[in-house]
Amino acid sequence: MATEAQQDAVRSDGRDETPDERADRQWGELVQEIRVAQTGVQIMFGFLLTVVFTPRFVTLSGTDKTIYMITVVLGAAAVGALIAPVAFHRIVSGRRIKPHAVQWASRLTFTGLLLLLATLVSALLLILRAATHDHIVPWIVSGVFAWYVLCWFVLPLWAKRRHTTAP
Template identity: 35%
Template sequence: MADRSGEASTTSYERDETMSARLDRNYNELLQELRVMQAGIQILFGFLLSLAFQSRFTAVSDFQRDVYVVTLVSATLATGFLVAPVPFHRLVFGRRMKDDLIRAATRYVAAGLVFLFTSISGATLLVLDFLLSRGVAVATTSVIGVVFVVLWVAIPMRARAQSDVGVRSGGGRRRA
């Protein structure tokens, strides 16, 4: 984007769009994020549902069964929260409630990500505990969990904090 002098501006994220256009863009971006997550959670959920019907599943320990139940419930809840924006949209469609929809969908996605994280961690722990020793499984799953938290939370929050500093120091106002 060029500023008034014709030079490319690198500090301003201002958009020349109406509130309606901004809401539409935000909702479309949210839908794109959901599409990425949907495939992963559906595959994991299907895997977990089929696992209980495998002949070797009867040989799991109490710990593994407990991890499985928590993981299955988490995957179910992740699916529910990550799909929730769709029926919400359908029920409020045409009522000029897109701002409410985006606010609610953002909360649903945040909750869905927590349950998705729990599901991925649980599935990893379950498989590793079945294949390796419990100590190795717990340690490996913990390291993987830390990597997920860094990628999903720490790095984005750091970028957000740096962005806020730029906004406060006059580096331009950013708007979603």
């Protein structure tokens, strides 16, 4: 049974849940978020793996092949980071450390999102360089990168700061 102080601490965020219930809820939310990111990164990675087997690949410049290799490595790292919470959970399941597992899984997911961002930008650079050698390509890629950063990080951080009340 929770003490009165523990109950007050639990309710300070407006929810009537124990730390274990909070960890269960946060885990469920995190798994849903990972599913969205994981699907995208796996499709992107699968596409990247096929590029090397196309006839056009041999005609790419050395720079483009380097960008391709970097993109594939970033994609592989993103897949690893976004799948890691599943392995983490499976290994520590039943050890009564779910709050810690949620923290680590959250960190791995955030790392995976950063790697996904780098993969998408690198893939876009490669695709646009292959489509055209126009000098505007870096500007387009920079604009898309800025858009991702705005949507994925700036807007959520702004909303967090603006709408979060102090405990």
